[in-house]
Amino acid sequence: MLTAQNIEKVRDGRHVLHNVSLSIERGTVVSLIGPSGSGKTTLLNILAGVDAPDSGMVLLEDKTVSAPSPRVAMVFQQLFLWPHLTLRENITLANRASDKEVQELIDALGMGAFIDRYPNQTSLGQRQRAALARAVALRPEYLLLDEVTSALDIEQIEAVAALLGKLKDQGTGIFTITHLINFSKRISDQIIFMDAGEVLEQGGKELISNPQHPRTKEFISFF
Amino acid sequence: MSVFDILVNYHATLLGGLWVTLGLFGLSSLVGIAFGLFLGAMGARFNAIGTMVKIFSFALASIPLLVILFWFYYPFQTILHISLDPFTTALIALALVNTAAIAELIRGVLVEFPRQFIVVAQMSGLSPRQVFLKVQFPMVFRQVLPSFLTTQVFILQATLFASLIAVPEILRVAQNINAVIYKPIEIYSSLAVFFILTLAPINYLAYVLKRRFTRDFSEY
Numbered sequence: 001m002l003t004a005q006n007i008e009k010v011r012d013g014r015h016v017l018h019n020v021s022l023s024i025e026r027g028t029v030v031s032l033i034g035p036s037g038s039g040k041t042t043l044l045n046i047l048a049g050v051d052a053p054d055s056g057m058v059l060l061e062d063k064t065v066s067a068p069s070p071r072v073a074m075v076f077q078q079l080f081l082w083p084h085l086t087l088r089e090n091i092t093l094a095n096r097a098s099d100k101e102v103q104e105l106i107d108a109l110g111m112g113a114f115i116d117r118y119p120n121q122t123s124l125g126q127r128q129r130a131a132l133a134r135a136v137a138l139r140p141e142y143l144l145l146d147e148v149t150s151a152l153d154i155e156q157i158e159a160v161a162a163l164l165g166k167l168k169d170q171g172t173g174i175f176t177i178t179h180l181i182n183f184s185k186r187i188s189d190q191i192i193f194m195d196a197g198e199v200l201e202q203g204g205k206e207l208i209s210n211p212q213h214p215r216t217k218e219f220i221s222f223f
Numbered sequence: 224m225s226v227f228d229i230l231v232n233y234h235a236t237l238l239g240g241l242w243v244t245l246g247l248f249g250l251s252s253l254v255g256i257a258f259g260l261f262l263g264a265m266g267a268r269f270n271a272i273g274t275m276v277k278i279f280s281f282a283l284a285s286i287p288l289l290v291i292l293f294w295f296y297y298p299f300q301t302i303l304h305i306s307l308d309p310f311t312t313a314l315i316a317l318a319l320v321n322t323a324a325i326a327e328l329i330r331g332v333l334v335e336f337p338r339q340f341i342v343v344a345q346m347s348g349l350s351p352r353q354v355f356l357k358v359q360f361p362m363v364f365r366q367v368l369p370s371f372l373t374t375q376v377f378i379l380q381a382t383l384f385a386s387l388i389a390v391p392e393i394l395r396v397a398q399n400i401n402a403v404i405y406k407p408i409e410i411y412s413s414l415a416v417f418f419i420l421t422l423a424p425i426n427y428l429a430y431v432l433k434r435r436f437t438r439d440f441s442e443y
Contacts, residue, residue: 050342070348080339084361093357094347138347 007056031184034194048074073140079131087130095137124151145176240396255321263329280327313385369433
């Protein structure tokens with residue numbers, strides 16, 4: 001289990017995260033929704049060991065997470081594909097998956113036509129899928145995703161949803177930030193709503209159809 | 224006397240000047256690269272050194288090269304009660320300017336290198352050596368190379384200033400030949416052609432590399 005306990009983070013005198021606690025079990029999908037600037041990405045960075053909390057701790061099973069590790073892979077919102085490598089090389093530079101698994105991944109995400117291009121020769125949607133494939137090819141125990149579907153069309157979002165479902169069935173714990181409420185409802189076992197650095201509500205899929213907190217209701221009413 | 228005649232009759236003298244020019248350029252480059260890389264890397268790692276590199280680079284970029292050259296030729300040697308030959312004096316001045324330029328170039332690229340590219344590599348389970356060799360070095364090298372080449376083109380051009388303190392480099396040699404045969408059009412045109420043939424390919428390479436490699440990393 002990947003657990004965040006009482007996470008606090010202050011940046012430039014502002015409370016970015018306040019007493020945030022949550023857990024992600026292997027073989028489940030947890031979605032994090034909330035308005036922009038609510039601290040979602042900061043939380044993801046802390047869960048991945050990229051950023052350190054001011055107080056509180058992140059535990060991977062029973063060990064404190066203090067640095068990035070291959071057990072917890074993350075896809076950043078800005079992707080950070082290595083620009084001197086083709087998309088295929090990005091995926092295979094450090095992958096733990098077999099050649100067959102990598103090819104299946106490429107096929108599953110519909111990347112065959114552009115897999116040997118460099119990042120600057122591809123669209124944002126193509127790069128998003130490559131960054132996701134790079135993280136998945138590491139065969140992590142936990143996969144943290146920061147809006148990986150923001151530049152994808154409906155068909156591609158379906159492909160991503162199918163892949164995440166497969167990974168979940170294989171035992172990967174998935175934590176994803178998304179602004180796509182229907183996508184979140186479809187793939188998630190648990191949904192968390194955050195605003196102004198605080199977790200205001202968490203629950204199952206019913207959080208979307210029947211939110212309890214007034215701020216969650218207000219936010220969801222826009223969709 | 225045609226350009227061809229000049230090249231044939233004075234080829235030994237011209238080649239002598241060319242060797243001095245290339246020697247001055249080569250040594251200035253070597254010293255500049257060695258010290259510039261070291262200072263740039265240290266400046267990126269330690270803030271205090273980084274500040275000194277910035278000041279050093281800013282100050283030297285603000286002083287015309289001729290002033291630096293003459294300062295090392297006269298006051299520097301007078302203050303220290305030493306006597307350096309013109310070649311060594313020019314070498315010190317050019318190497319110093321080159322060091323400052325390369326140090327600031329390296330420092331800037333390293334400081335601005337987005338940490339997340341390294342984080343992703345660490346997250347991928349690459350060892351620190353692999354992270355450096357497979358991710359950081361290739362990216363920094365490509366980012367630095369075009370500006371580095373442009374700087375070296377400037378240093379090669381700047382070797383001509385050494386003629387003003389009597390270094391027998393190619394311009395000085397050309398001036399000496401002109402003093403004997405007085406064919407300024409042919410001589411200086413030959414010199415221009417020589418520099419076009421030498422520097423245009425390097426400039427073009429820098430342009431191509433800049434278009435190909437120098438990118439805003441944030442787009443990936």
